[in-house]
Amino acid sequence: MSDRFPMIRALATGAMMAATLAFAAQAQETGTPDDARLLHPGMLTVGTSDPVYPPWMMNDSPESGEGFESALIYALADQMGFAHDQVQWVRLTFEQIIAPGDKPFDFAINQVSVTPARAEVVGFSQVYYQSDKAVIALPGSPVIGASSFADLRAARWGAAIGTTDLAYLENVMGATDVAVYDDQVGVFQAMQAGQIDATVAAVPTALFATAVQLPEASIVAILPPDANDEGHGLLFPQGSALIPWVDAALTHLIEAGTVQELVNTWLVADPTLPIIAE
Template sequence: LKTPGTLTVHADQPLYEPWFIDNDPTNGEGFESALVYALAEEMGFTRDQVVWGYTAFNASYAPGPKPFDFYITEVSITEPRKEAVAFSDGYYSTPFVIIAPDDSPVQEATSLADLRQYRFGTLVNSSYASYITETIQPEPDISVYNTNADALQALANEQVDVNVESLQIAEEVIADQFPELGIVGILPGPGTELGMVFELDSPLVPYVNQALANLKADGTLDDLIAEWLPAPPDYPDIAE
């Protein structure tokens, strides 16, 4: 532990619903906040022993020492990232979706081939960027941004044509921040599996994994998913 007797957990800013509520990780509301407190209790920590802090999303999985015991903000588990940090077992899998302005011709796209003509914007060094580069392979250069908020703002400002997001984040930002955007469809593939991030070779990983396994076995994780991540409406599938 970074501080004896304390579980230090970091997250990004801003925080999106339904993962966190009111941009406040300490309130225990939202799927990831509630999950952290459930894990902490399973490991023998009281609520007061959980201390939250901020680390930028990209910095969470960069090489080097970390100021947190673990980090949680919808971080995708990927093989390249495993070279720099350790991950917990996955706690949720989410599909990727295409989002674009409601009045954009992108809304008529039904396949990856239809999407390749458009300008993509995305978060630098993210699983979204990898998916765009490796799977969609657009013809124009991809515009990358230091934060996901910047990438979304560029889309709203029509500096780019289209963006890739996880389903829940797309629904949240459309509902609360960018009502002029809409979900085009669900992209092919498994999407992404989310995990907690640890300093490389952290001895805490097996303890968190055991706590997570216990929450899976006793139904707590399923209950949290049902409470905070309701089943989405049907969206069209984007063909390969």
């Protein structure tokens, strides 16, 4: 016998499927420490770089719970039901963290900026922090006193490979003389050797760098964020089933004001720094 109501049946079936998917998605927003979605059930495995720096993490110790990102992870773990000793850290290079493919962690935290290009090969949580860029230079650098991107483009720049700092220099500022280094330490060494005139970094990173790593340098200007850089997010293997659960816990921390409290504690910028709009 022919079906007299194919559209009604299709709509009803579609509604049922949508309801089922919505229920499944909601169910995925909760979990327990023995959840099968975890890389190692019973543990929350978190990736970060080696070394790590203040104010993101203190004393090169992610396990300390001190520093903005370390404290955020332990607040997040607590929200998800994990005890402090159920968080284990995996140390990798930044390039290993952002590369496509399988990962030795559930997710990573390392000031990883959410960008469209990266989102094609890895998964992200919602953004937990967004920072302006800071120009770092030594005394006598030609960037000191610059008032426009045109002034800045005339200088010799350096940045670490694979970072949004490098992308900012090339794609936002339009700098043409940019040297690429393996890591931020290499960038600072090049600056001390007179091989480059300046670099850029997120404001909290720049504040630490000019206070501890390269105290003879200073922040000479603040630059606006890259429109393609939505801010820092937790990085997952692409398609990770953990994203809804972690995102729900992160949403709670944001709405409860916990993340802002951590920003106020660890990521304090100097409001008197000069600003170059473009």
